[in-house]
Amino acid sequence: MSEAEQLTDEFIRVCELGELSVNEPALAEINGVRVALVRDGEDVVRAVNDTCSHANVSLSEGDVDGCTIECWLHGSRFDLNTGEPTGPPATAPIAVYPVRIQDGDVFVSVPSS
Numbered sequence: 001m002s003e004a005e006q007l008t009d010e011f012i013r014v015c016e017l018g019e020l021s022v023n024e025p026a027l028a029e030i031n032g033v034r035v036a037l038v039r040d041g042e043d044v045v046r047a048v049n050d051t052c053s054h055a056n057v058s059l060s061e062g063d064v065d066g067c068t069i070e071c072w073l074h075g076s077r078f079d080l081n082t083g084e085p086t087g088p089p090a091t092a093p094i095a096v097y098p099v100r101i102q103d104g105d106v107f108v109s110v111p112s113s
């Protein structure tokens, strides 16, 4: 296994599931990377890079709509499963990170920056 694969497989405990409000993005810094966490009504948590791909704007300050998060500055939405923008002006995807929930705790795997 390569070093990159080992880093990708490293899950870091971020918080308790109960600390995340449903459909309210939360910001976490993991391995030096700003990550937006979004919990849905089914207690699934998704983790994406917090910085909009269009400009240096924090996506965790935006709104969640279904399975997308909206950038508050120009309104691009990003799919929380794929990171792909669903509309302009952003055209590049954001990174999506694997999440595990174990014993009520949220773990996220983010490669070191």
Ligand code: FES
Residues within 6 Å of the ligand: 052, 053, 054, 055, 056, 057, 071, 072, 073, 074, 075, 076, 088, 089, 090
């Ligand atoms: S800064 Fe996010 S869409 Fe422009």
